[in-house]
Amino acid sequence: MIRFENVEKSFGAKRVLCGVDLYIQKGETVVIMGPSGCGKTVTIKLAVGLVKPDAGRIFVFDQEITEMHEQEFDSIRKRIGMLFQSGALFDSMTVGENIEFMLVQHTSLTKAERHRIVAEKLEMVNLPGTEDLKPAELSGGMRKRVGLARAIAMDPEIVFYDEPTTGLDPIMTGEINLLISNLAHNLHITSVVVTHDMKSAFTIADRIIMMHEGRVVATGTPEEIQQTDNPIVQQFIHGIRL
Amino acid sequence: MTNDVDNGKDIAENEPPSSRVLQQILAWLSELGRVGILLYQTAYYLFRPPTNYISLLIKQLGTVGVDSLPVVLLTGIFTGMVLAVQGYHQLAEMSASSWVGNFVAVSVIKELGPMMTAFVLAGRIGASITAELGTMRVTEQIDALHVMATHPVRYLVVPRFLACVIMLPVLTTFSNVFGILGGYATAVWLFNMNGAYFLKQAQLAIFTSSVLIGLIKAVSFGIIIAIVACHRGFSIPTTGGAEGVGKATTGSAVQSLILILVMDFFLNYVLYTLLELK
Numbered sequence: 001m002i003r004f005e006n007v008e009k010s011f012g013a014k015r016v017l018c019g020v021d022l023y024i025q026k027g028e029t030v031v032i033m034g035p036s037g038c039g040k041t042v043t044i045k046l047a048v049g050l051v052k053p054d055a056g057r058i059f060v061f062d063q064e065i066t067e068m069h070e071q072e073f074d075s076i077r078k079r080i081g082m083l084f085q086s087g088a089l090f091d092s093m094t095v096g097e098n099i100e101f102m103l104v105q106h107t108s109l110t111k112a113e114r115h116r117i118v119a120e121k122l123e124m125v126n127l128p129g130t131e132d133l134k135p136a137e138l139s140g141g142m143r144k145r146v147g148l149a150r151a152i153a154m155d156p157e158i159v160f161y162d163e164p165t166t167g168l169d170p171i172m173t174g175e176i177n178l179l180i181s182n183l184a185h186n187l188h189i190t191s192v193v194v195t196h197d198m199k200s201a202f203t204i205a206d207r208i209i210m211m212h213e214g215r216v217v218a219t220g221t222p223e224e225i226q227q228t229d230n231p232i233v234q235q236f237i238h239g240i241r242l
Numbered sequence: 243m244t245n246d247v248d249n250g251k252d253i254a255e256n257e258p259p260s261s262r263v264l265q266q267i268l269a270w271l272s273e274l275g276r277v278g279i280l281l282y283q284t285a286y287y288l289f290r291p292p293t294n295y296i297s298l299l300i301k302q303l304g305t306v307g308v309d310s311l312p313v314v315l316l317t318g319i320f321t322g323m324v325l326a327v328q329g330y331h332q333l334a335e336m337s338a339s340s341w342v343g344n345f346v347a348v349s350v351i352k353e354l355g356p357m358m359t360a361f362v363l364a365g366r367i368g369a370s371i372t373a374e375l376g377t378m379r380v381t382e383q384i385d386a387l388h389v390m391a392t393h394p395v396r397y398l399v400v401p402r403f404l405a406c407v408i409m410l411p412v413l414t415t416f417s418n419v420f421g422i423l424g425g426y427a428t429a430v431w432l433f434n435m436n437g438a439y440f441l442k443q444a445q446l447a448i449f450t451s452s453v454l455i456g457l458i459k460a461v462s463f464g465i466i467i468a469i470v471a472c473h474r475g476f477s478i479p480t481t482g483g484a485e486g487v488g489k490a491t492t493g494s495a496v497q498s499l500i501l502i503l504v505m506d507f508f509l510n511y512v513l514y515t516l517l518e519l520k
Contacts, residue, residue, distance in 0.1 A: 045385075048388075048389050049388070050385050050388055050389065070393065074391035074393075075391075077388075077389060077390065077391035078391050080389070081389075082386070082389045084382045084385065084386060085382070086381055086382055088381060088382035088383050088385065088386040089383075089386075090378075090383055090386070091381075091383070101390060101392075102390050102391070102392075104293055104294055105292060105293050105294075105390070105391070105392050105397075106293075106391060
């Protein structure tokens with residue numbers, strides 16, 4: 001469903017990705033894990049077209065997006081959702097308006113139908129009845145959940161999560177992890193989660209991709225990753241320099 | 243790492259001045275290119291507006307037009323009053339103080355009405371647009387628009403651009419009227435001039451072409467304010483933070499003011515000198 005072939009990306013003199021190869025299959029929940037600055041977020045930004053690669057090829061839904069025109073890419077973007085690290089809610093809009101944004105822009109649904117979908121998505125993220133609140137009135141965890149409701153408003157086939165549990169308390173972290181797992185299993189969504197939260201990664205992942213200094217250094221199931229001899233992975237898991 | 247940075251600094255400091263000037267010129271050209279691309283994208287999406295375009299446009303028309311009206315009127319009135327005071331004394335030295343109406347009307351309609359309105363809007367609206375878009379940029383809201391298959395130029399720039407282009411001439415017209423009224427009030431109440439004579443003089447000085455030229459200027463200034471403000475807002479890096487937004491907001495207002503003056507000169511030269519319009 002998603003494939004990176006020898007992808008490279010630099011910002012000025014800083015090389016962020018140095019030949020990344022990875023694939024993500026339909027329906028799986030993949031966690032991209034690694035220390036800060038290893039290129040995790042850039043990897044998903046490349047997949048959604050927010051950043052263009054310097055070299056290599058990227059495929060989403062088996063279509064090469066590397067040189068794809070913006071309008072053509074939009075047809076792919078309508079099939080994906082993304083939860084940003086900060087939630088990235090439009091602060092001039094209410095919660096309901098945020099969630100129905102894509103429905104207004106890209107569908108001909110009536111107002112009543114849109115409101116029904118908004119209520120349904122808010123129910124799914126355990127925030128029923130919050131349609132009229134403004135993002136400024138929400139807590140950090142609520143913003144993430146509204147961001148998630150917005151990401152799934154168009155019933156996407158892939159959802160990208162950028163650090164979904166960063167800055168949340170352990171209870172809210174558990175709740176977000178449960179939501180990600182439930183959405184993946186109930187709606188058969190392919191989930192790509194970027195995080196450096198080990199506990200979350202081992203809880204939700206079908207497969208973990210470990211990145212370090214712009215390269216993929218290990219791939220495997222959570223059990224395989226925990227048992228690997230790779231010193232970089234062990235160092236990251238145990239939080240110590242070996 | 244520290245050595246690398248130090249070496250980089252040394253290299254930059256040891257660069258010959260000509261190289262630095264060249265880099266600065268290239269940076270300006272690059273910025274000009276980005277402004278050109280934004281202008282092209284705006285023109286492209288003008289004919290492919292977002293779905294809820296009318297409500298977005300009405301909101302912006304309110305912000306740019308209705309909300310700016312009090313300050314534009316105040317600026318217009320006092321501009322006319324100052325012109326009347328200055329004109330009365332200057333013209334009195336040539337025994338021509340009865341021409342104050344003519345002086346005020348020509349100055350306001352041809353130059354100060356459009357200019358002062360544009361200055362007010364560059365400070366009030368231009369800075370506000372840059373701050374809003376800049377904040378959206380650093381909080382990833384613009385990235386979110388992209389990911390939701392909505393081009394930010396289409397959704398954010400087009401309504402603001404149109405609102406500025408539509409509202410600048412409207413506000414300029416109000417400013418012109420209130421400028422002349424301000425001059426009239428000053429001339430009549432402070433200098434005991436005949437009100438009807440003042441208005442007659444003003445009427446004789448105003449040609450249809452003068453009004454149209456003032457409106458052409460207003461439209462041009464509207465384009466400058468919108469494009470500069472949006473460009474500066476979009477140019478803030480995601481990591482720019484509050485400091486980046488602050489700098490961009492100030493830069494937007496200053497850049498708009500300078501470009502308005504430059505554009506005003508060229509329009510005056512072309513319209514009054516080359517085309518010899520009145």
